[in-house]
Amino acid sequence: MTILALGLNHNSAPVSVRERLVFSGERVGDALRALIEIPEVSEAAILSTCNRTEIYCGAEISSYDPLIDWLAEEQHLRQTDLRPYLYAHSDRASIRHMFRVACGLDSMILGEPQILGQMKTAYQHATEAGTLGTVLGKLFQHTFSAAKKVRTDTAIGSSAVSVAFAAVRLARRIFENLGEQTAILIGAGETIELTARHLHEHGIGEIIVANRTYERAHTLAAQFEGFAISLHELPEHLAKADIIVTSTASQLPILGKGSVESAIKIRKHKPIFMVDLAVPRDIEPEVAQLQDVYLYTVDDLRETIEENLRSRQEAAKQAEEIIDTEVEHFLAWIRAQSVTSTLKDLRNHAGQIREQALEAALRTLKNGRPPEDALQFLAHALTNKLTHLPCIQIKQAGVDERHELISAARELFQLKDSTEET
CATH class of the missing domain: 3.30.460.30 (Glutamyl-tRNA reductase, N-terminal domain)
Structure with a gap:
């Protein structure tokens, strides 16, 4: 096959x-x-x-x-x-x-x-x-x-190589337990979906998805047990956010310094971790000046991603070596399957010889022969029956000059040369 x-x-x-x-x-x-x-x-x-x-x-x-x-x-x-x-x-x-x-x-x-x-x-x-x-x-x-x-x-999966994964990895460093945090994700594209997936996999406490189109926000949020809001509702929910990740196609900033400053006051200066993955930026650069705000852009993450990608490429070389070894192991298993039926037939053949010899030995016991005689008979009968056919085939191989078969028999039965001195 x-x-x-x-x-x-x-x-x-x-x-x-x-x-x-x-x-x-x-x-x-x-x-x-x-x-x-x-x-x-x-x-x-x-x-x-x-x-x-x-x-x-x-x-x-x-x-x-x-x-x-x-x-x-x-x-x-x-x-x-x-x-x-x-x-x-x-x-x-x-x-x-x-x-x-x-x-x-x-x-x-x-x-x-x-x-x-x-x-x-x-x-x-x-x-x-x-x-x-x-x-x-x-x-x-x-x-x-x-x-x-x-x-x-290997370290093939230990480093972040997407901006979404890098953002979540950074959030995990800042917050000891994501299960106690609320994340607001602004946008509903592939990057935000990937961010939501990573946050969900790491046990984020709550996800809120904000988008210009509410229906798209709702569809995305439902996948991760979150809830959706429209962009004009964002100011009302901003103070709830411990984590904000944004990635939209907007040509103008969505979050300004004033709205974030108001949210910080409501939070009583509890820190907010913000990641702006959009180009052009969704968050005004001045937001970084606020105390208790940790703002990162896609450029801040890019160097880390490139370094991690190089690390993964090195790990990939090690992975290829492991895979080569595992392929050989599986091919060895396949080759072993080709002799399964032969091994089964050999065991069945030996089992039939055993049953015949045992039956004959038990008859000697029933006829009143001593147990020692029955055991000797059993050993002799098994030896003769198990070696009879191989001996015939090896003799014929000698007649036919099939030296490779004789060598195979010596290897198969691990035979020592009887002519060698002990």
Whole structure:
């Protein structure tokens, strides 16, 4: 069986193509069951995120064409619109690709941790759909183990490399317990959504999302158990904020020195941590002059991010070495599976010989022979029966001058040369 990986990602395809290939969670189960209806495919899983869609298969197949045909039909696309953006891997390359994806080495943000959770979701969907077999199931488990080893043994995920993550990391340094803090997030774009996700994951006490369009603010806030306000309501809530992160497309500042100064007085000079991720800036620079305000801009975070990215790149080199080792371990497991049936047959054969010899030995006891005689008979019968066929085959190998078989027998049974002096 061949292990195959077929897909596209943020490097190979624009978002206009990627979004047409996304499998929603509700569709994955049916898609998987349809996928293994392809005669050559025996095992399958689908990983689908905003940045990648990939199919993993165990198949008896020499071409990717059946998978591409299926994918195009399933997603209602013409193959000519799909093929230029696809990449494909088989066996060793597929295994290595899955390991790299799970470790975040193939992600838009190097080392990002979310992809491992998405890989686990893909595994869960395939398990529930009944489309995982022995090989692909074992490969997923080994993938998770490799990712854990990379996270444990390298610094791949220890440094912030996005402005949102860097902002939250800085907030965690300033506040001992985020669970006691309230955050106001101004805007509803990707950066604010990512900030909300990081804050939520680190147990922020409360999230308030402010946006010019209330509906967008409400949609975002609902994802993280927060609540929404419109921008004109912001002055009424500003004093509640321990943390303010803003990222809008406004051409004029949204927060001025006067409104922040009023909030500080209401808070009785309890500090506010503010991060302005917008360009042009959402917060007037003069706000930084206020006591009890800690204001950072995107430029303040950029140097930290670049330094951390260099650190991740160094860690990525170590991660690649770990992955190479783990790929070899999994390939060794696959090679071991090829002799499983032979080992089983050998054990069954030996078991039959044992039962026959034991039955004959028990008969000698029933006939009144001493136990010592029965044990001697058992040992003699087992030795003769277990060595009979190998001896015949080795003799024939000598006649046929099959010296490699004789050498293999000596290695297999760990035989010492009887002609050597002891």
